[in-house]
Amino acid sequence: MGHETDDVLDRFRHGDLDAFEALFRLHQRAVFGWILRMVRNPATAEELTVETFWRIYRAHARFEASRGFEGWARRIATHAALDWMRRVRVESGLITEMVVDAPAAEMGDAAVAAEIRRKTARAFERLPAKLRIAAVLAVVEERPHKEIAEALGISVAAVKVRVFRAVRMLRKDLESQGIRP
Amino acid sequence: MTGQDDKVKKLLKEALPRVEDEPEPSRDLWPRVLRRLDEKAGAPPWFDWALGAGVLGMAALFPAAIPVFLYYL
Numbered sequence: 336m337g338h339e340t341d342d343v344l345d346r347f348r349h350g351d352l353d354a355f356e357a358l359f360r361l362h363q364r365a366v367f368g369w370i371l372r373m374v375r376n377p378a379t380a381e382e383l384t385v386e387t388f389w390r391i392y393r394a395h396a397r398f399e400a401s402r403g404f405e406g407w408a409r410r411i412a413t414h415a416a417l418d419w420m421r422r423v424r425v426e427s428g429l430i431t432e433m434v435v436d437a438p439a440a441e442m443g444d445a446a447v448a449a450e451i452r453r454k455t456a457r458a459f460e461r462l463p464a465k466l467r468i469a470a471v472l473a474v475v476e477e478r479p480h481k482e483i484a485e486a487l488g489i490s491v492a493a494v495k496v497r498v499f500r501a502v503r504m505l506r507k508d509l510e511s512q513g514i515r516p
Numbered sequence: 517m518t519g520q521d522d523k524v525k526k527l528l529k530e531a532l533p534r535v536e537d538e539p540e541p542s543r544d545l546w547p548r549v550l551r552r553l554d555e556k557a558g559a560p561p562w563f564d565w566a567l568g569a570g571v572l573g574m575a576a577l578f579p580a581a582i583p584v585f586l587y588y589l
Contacts, residue, residue: 359546368539375532381541381548388545389552448530455531463588474525475532499521506524516523 344400355392358404363388365405366412369486372476373416373468383419387412406485413468413486420464451514458508462501469497470505 346354366387371380390411398407459467468487472478473494484491506516575582 356546359549363545364538364540367541367545368535371539372535375535377539377542380539381543381545384541385545385548385552388549392549392553451527452531455527459528459531465589470528471532474528475534477534502521502524502528505528506520509524509527514527516520516527 341400344398344404347395347404348398348400350395355395358391359388362404362408366408369409370412370416372478373413373471374419375471379419383412383415386419387415390415409486410488417464417468420467454512454514455505455509458505458512461508462504466497466501466504469494470501473498474502 343354343357347358363384367380367384370383370387371377374380374383387408391408394411398404459470462470465487469483472483472486473480480491480494484494487494509516571585575585
């Protein structure tokens with residue numbers, strides 16, 4: 336994410352729209368990327384980026400410049416994504432649409448491998464939203480646990496617990512579908 | 517973590533594509549943010565009220581279910 340001056344942050348805290356636009360221009364790409372990593376759908380990520388900056392502007396008076404804009408924005412973005420995941424639940428099939436179609440090296444028959452990927456993605460969609468976010472950021476995107484913890488407003492230990500529970504739930508779900516990891 | 521858990525992680529990585537390093541929105545989102553800021557804050561939709569009332573009703577009738585409900589939040 337970029338660096339903003341104290342003056343811009345101070346003006347934003349007082350509701351200055353020009354300062355807000357400057358911050359938006361500086362951070363929109365990073366916020367969009369962060370959200371995309373969680374929701375896995377570009378159109379939804381754009382919608383949630385707009386939602387995030389709307390929430391950011393509404394909360395301008397509560398912004399503490401000493402804590403930095405980047406982490407604050409990421410936290411708001413994470414909660415916007417979490418709210419969206421809870422709202423749409425499993426039925427959307429958005430993640431399944433994004434399943435990799437590339438050949439899996441060690442899986443043998445391509446059709447079987449594709450079916451396993453599809454079932455894994457569906458099982459992932461069935462996880463509770465808070466476990467899904469922790470798992471996708473930690474396992475798929477390989478983001479540091481500390482970064483995830485700050486974005487979710489929880490401890491690093493809690494992130495590890497969520498990832499552990501997500502993997503165990505996925506394993507059970509896959510086993511119930513006849514896939515033995 | 518067991519070896520099986522590691523295999524589940526591997527399956528997950530194979531199933532979901534990793535997002536590229538510097539993804540960009542397809543267009544400038546600032547006009548949409550401005551439109552959103554201009555919108556008047558409307559009343560919550562009826563469904564939200566119904567859902568809230570349902571949750572409160574459940575909590576009143578089955579207080580033991582509150583921890584379970586909070587767990588799944």
